[in-house]
Amino acid sequence: MSYPAPQHNLWQTFIDKLSCDIPRESFHTWFRPIRFIKIDGKEITVQIPSQFYYDWIEEHYSSQISSALCETFGDGFTINYSIILGDKMKNTLFPFREDKKISSGPPKATREASLNPRYTFENFIEGECNNFAKAAALAVSEAPGKTRFNPLVIYGGVGLGKTHLIQAIGDFALKHQTIRKALYVSSEKFTIDFITSVKENKTTDFSSLYRSTDLLLVDDVQFFEGKERTQMEFFYTFNTLYQAGKQLVLSLDRPPSELFDMEARLLSRFKWGLITDIQPPDLETRVAILQRRSEEDNIQLSPDIIDYLAKNITSNVRELEGALIKLLAHASITGTDITLAVAQKVLRDIIGRRPKKVSIELIQETVARLTGVPPDIQCSDSRKKEIAYARQLSIYLCNNLTNMTLKLIGAHFGNRDHTTVLHSIDKIKKAMFKDPEFAIKIRELIKQLES
Numbered sequence: 279m280s281y282p283a284p285q286h287n288l289w290q291t292f293i294d295k296l297s298c299d300i301p302r303e304s305f306h307t308w309f310r311p312i313r314f315i316k317i318d319g320k321e322i323t324v325q326i327p328s329q330f331y332y333d334w335i336e337e338h339y340s341s342q343i344s345s346a347l348c349e350t351f352g353d354g355f356t357i358n359y360s361i362i363l364g365d366k367m368k369n370t371l372f373p374f375r376e377d378k379k380i381s382s383g384p385p386k387a388t389r390e391a392s393l394n395p396r397y398t399f400e401n402f403i404e405g406e407c408n409n410f411a412k413a414a415a416l417a418v419s420e421a422p423g424k425t426r427f428n429p430l431v432i433y434g435g436v437g438l439g440k441t442h443l444i445q446a447i448g449d450f451a452l453k454h455q456t457i458r459k460a461l462y463v464s465s466e467k468f469t470i471d472f473i474t475s476v477k478e479n480k481t482t483d484f485s486s487l488y489r490s491t492d493l494l495l496v497d498d499v500q501f502f503e504g505k506e507r508t509q510m511e512f513f514y515t516f517n518t519l520y521q522a523g524k525q526l527v528l529s530l531d532r533p534p535s536e537l538f539d540m541e542a543r544l545l546s547r548f549k550w551g552l553i554t555d556i557q558p559p560d561l562e563t564r565v566a567i568l569q570r571r572s573e574e575d576n577i578q579l580s581p582d583i584i585d586y587l588a589k590n591i592t593s594n595v596r597e598l599e600g601a602l603i604k605l606l607a608h609a610s611i612t613g614t615d616i617t618l619a620v621a622q623k624v625l626r627d628i629i630g631r632r633p634k635k636v637s638i639e640l641i642q643e644t645v646a647r648l649t650g651v652p653p654d655i656q657c658s659d660s661r662k663k664e665i666a667y668a669r670q671l672s673i674y675l676c677n678n679l680t681n682m683t684l685k686l687i688g689a690h691f692g693n694r695d696h697t698t699v700l701h702s703i704d705k706i707k708k709a710m711f712k713d714p715e716f717a718i719k720i721r722e723l724i725k726q727l728e729s
């Protein structure tokens with residue numbers, strides 16, 4: 279492909295400027311793979327290999343990019359990043375999504391003002407921990423303002439996918455045109471905008487912006503705690519929208535009953551609709567999330583590494599992603615493949631600090647007590663029904679309660695390979711699925727062992 283020379287030269291100047299600002303290794307890793315496509319007006323389009331590159335560049339180099347843009351092109355220029363998918367190119371830019379652009383000059387739209395294109399229902403992995411919240415979110419996006427889930431209030435700890443889920447509602451509703459206008463805002467931004475509008479005597483502008491949308495997504499409402507005037511403004515916004523049959527979706531980091539300094543009349547509004555929670559992801563969900571992320575970002579991760587990460591990083595999804603990013607950064611900077619040993623080394627600081635979980639001995643002894651099959655027999659070759667069952671149960675519990683990889687579990691149970699281990703886990707899962715009483719017993723057993 280050939281470009282008009284002047285455009286291409288300007289791009290080269292820009293790249294040269296950047297290379298002076300960024301350490302050599304990093305520059306090579308992150309900027310060499312970028313392909314210049316075109317300049318159209320004040321919009322520069324480039325191609326990057328994956329979402330991961332965009333996230334990384336944006337997080338680490340946006341200020342350098344802004345100033346190099348400004349020096350080379352002048353004010354008001356933006357870069358559009360398109361992600362290459364195989365030989366197809368997926369344009370990740372949407373008119374209402376500002377966040378794939380880095381602009382010269384002072385930052386305008388903040389991230390909060392717009393939807394992150396990655397936060398869709400398709401990218402949201404379901405598990406027992408979040409399937410109800412997801413179902414409610416989907417129902418709301420199919421018929422905003424028309425279900426009984428108004429407002430929809432989703433609460434849960436950090437990094438569990440609240441922002442992702444509520445933005446997915448906006449994404450879906452706009453894509454399927456169940457509404458015309460959606461507005462996503464963090465409570466912090468709502469507060470700042472409100473205070474600014476009071477200072478500048480523009481409260482009417484403020485009100486009409488927030489009251490003219492068909493769908494209002496407000497993230498982290500706990501931020502309103504103790505902010506009386508903002509709460510009042512939000513209360514009026516809420517009422518206006520609600521009465522006009524518009525949809526409200528709110529997220530919180532804890533149940534509404536645990537909010538302090540929040541007006542009772544506002545809290546009582548929350549109960550008009552549906553309040554639902556998101557729990558920390560279980561092991562299967564963590565594995566599925568890692569698999570999806572590694573596919574999205576074109577990272578090759580062997581099953582034992584995925585297993586290692588999912589077993590050891592249990593608290594939330596954001597930490598899981600953080601570990602993945604760290605691994606990828608390490609691999610691309612050093613140019614080495616990610617092996618289990620590399621992963622263990624790179625993530626030492628994240629994983630090493632974790633408290634030790636239940637020991638395999640305790641599990642085997644507990645199972646021995648329950649089934650009458652001693653630990654050494656559990657590890658034997660015997661295929662006798664009771665013995666196989668005790669072994670499967672022990673393996674299932676080890677998988678849930680220890681940091682051990684499938685391979686290691688296999689090694690502890692008479693040198694079995696990892697497919698046999700998976701088969702055992704599957705047997706118990708199926709039995710739990712068929713027999714709810716058995717499932718309850720197993721869950722209680724897990725709780726006992728954990729305490």
Ligand code: ADP
Binds near residue numbers: 434440441
């Ligand atoms: P919260 O708002 O609850 O703190 P986020 O929505 O910001 O959490 O989620 C943190 C990260 O984890 C995001 O990158 C998000 O895409 C990802 N994530 C969380 N839950 C899921 C899920 N169920 N499936 C896929 N990705 C998820």
Ligand code: MG
Binds near residue numbers: 440442497498
């Ligand atoms: Mg959030």
